Amino acid sequence: MDITQRCHLLIEDLSVARGERVVFGGVSLRLGSGEIAEVTGPNGVGKSTLLRAIAGFLPLGSGRMSWVESEATDSAPLAERLHYVGHLDGLKSALTARENLEIGLGILGRGRLTPLEALDRMELVHVLDLPVGYLSAGQRRRIALARLLVADRPLWLLDEPLTALDRHARALLKAIVAHHLGSGGLMLAATHEPLGLPGTIQVRLGAR
Amino acid sequence: MTRILLVVFLRDLMLARRIGGGGVLGVVFFLSLVTVVPFAIGPDLHLLSRIGPAILWIAALLASLLGLDRLFQADHEDGSLDQMLLSPAPLELVVLVKCVAHWFVTGLPLVLLSPLFGLMLDLDGPALRAVAATLLVGTPAFTFLGAIGAALTVTLRRGGLLLSILVVPLAVPVLIFGVSAAQSGTVPFLTPFLVLCALGLASVVLAPIAASAALRGAGE
Numbered sequence: 001m002d003i004t005q006r007c008h009l010l011i012e013d014l015s016v017a018r019g020e021r022v023v024f025g026g027v028s029l030r031l032g033s034g035e036i037a038e039v040t041g042p043n044g045v046g047k048s049t050l051l052r053a054i055a056g057f058l059p060l061g062s063g064r065m066s067w068v069e070s071e072a073t074d075s076a077p078l079a080e081r082l083h084y085v086g087h088l089d090g091l092k093s094a095l096t097a098r099e100n101l102e103i104g105l106g107i108l109g110r111g112r113l114t115p116l117e118a119l120d121r122m123e124l125v126h127v128l129d130l131p132v133g134y135l136s137a138g139q140r141r142r143i144a145l146a147r148l149l150v151a152d153r154p155l156w157l158l159d160e161p162l163t164a165l166d167r168h169a170r171a172l173l174k175a176i177v178a179h180h181l182g183s184g185g186l187m188l189a190a191t192h193e194p195l196g197l198p199g200t201i202q203v204r205l206g207a208r
Numbered sequence: 209m210t211r212i213l214l215v216v217f218l219r220d221l222m223l224a225r226r227i228g229g230g231g232v233l234g235v236v237f238f239l240s241l242v243t244v245v246p247f248a249i250g251p252d253l254h255l256l257s258r259i260g261p262a263i264l265w266i267a268a269l270l271a272s273l274l275g276l277d278r279l280f281q282a283d284h285e286d287g288s289l290d291q292m293l294l295s296p297a298p299l300e301l302v303v304l305v306k307c308v309a310h311w312f313v314t315g316l317p318l319v320l321l322s323p324l325f326g327l328m329l330d331l332d333g334p335a336l337r338a339v340a341a342t343l344l345v346g347t348p349a350f351t352f353l354g355a356i357g358a359a360l361t362v363t364l365r366r367g368g369l370l371l372s373i374l375v376v377p378l379a380v381p382v383l384i385f386g387v388s389a390a391q392s393g394t395v396p397f398l399t400p401f402l403v404l405c406a407l408g409l410a411s412v413v414l415a416p417i418a419a420s421a422a423l424r425g426a427g428e
Contacts, residue, residue, distance in 0.1 A: 057293060057427040080296045088287025092219075094226040106215030107295045 006033045006070045007154045007186055014063035016053045022061065023049045024205050033184040037201040038191055045206035047190035051157045055084045082155040089144035093133030097124065097143050100132055101150050108151035118149035122172055137164040145173060156180065156187040212297040213305045220309035231313040234271040238318055241267040242325045253330045260329035261339050261390035268318050268343055269379055272350040275314050277368040279306065279358040280423060299423065304416040307355045315347035338397060339390045342404060346386040349408040352415035353378045359422035382407050
């Protein structure tokens, strides 16, 4: 893990509109290295939209968002410094777990763990050479989460990361998140079930 | 950067091989169109060899349209497109590489088989060469123009029909110059062929920009 420099994600009074409808407004957040924030709120309040807007998939309505790396060797845009795992796992059913992770690494760049090591962390080595289409929803989820370990990016955006995971896999996820934060990473998760890590910043949407 | 694009290229070829369908489907469709036409027109070999290049071109256009709707849709549906948006490589280049890979799978077989199918339409040697040469330049243009339609209809579940309606008008200039170059006779080969090359190159440059803009907007 070589995220030694300090990173900051600053969001000030952000609002996002889809079409004419303002999905949410007035979100502010300051997230630094080693910090985790959880976005909570009822269904349809815009948690996923917030994550997708930060990832750059949606245009920002108003407000400001900035990304600062104090010892940045290259001024890479935020989109190249973040991981996004959403409701769709971004895996190809026809390809094996190993191939999917190799492609994920190839597309995202900056390798950290090999696909084998990453799957080992998620305790899925036995499915390494099985097509992902044969696997269960929880196993696919774990492979998508293993992608977080394969490419080295400081900011993790996870949308409902606990969905489909069993109790053991949740513990694994908690462990890799804790390790990521411990080595200076940042994480923003949209979730209904808190991960329960100490020092979690709460961002509550739709509190009117 | 080159490595990323190579990964995308090999990935699309690998997926095409694993899933199958696309390329073979286009070839079978191409073959069936070329086979059916002589039955409809009748046993007039002169007529067949005169309109043969045009038939091959129309068949190539329709066969090219077949697999295009899945070009970006498959990646949009499973979230792979999001990962590509996070890549350090510009989306325009990723789209370009995806189009090239798509052409390798669907367009190139049509070009390679066109002389064989041309024989069924009683084309002679020079005409076969002319058709193959024009298709070699023309089918990439179809793929790239089609990518614009594929990107615009990426969120539509049954976007294939709309895609064809969007793409066919754009493909008409390519068809006109392609067929007039392939049909030796009234005009010399080179003039329309060079215009065809220009159309092909313009589509390679402009279509990825248009398609990327459409894909970025698709999230909204």
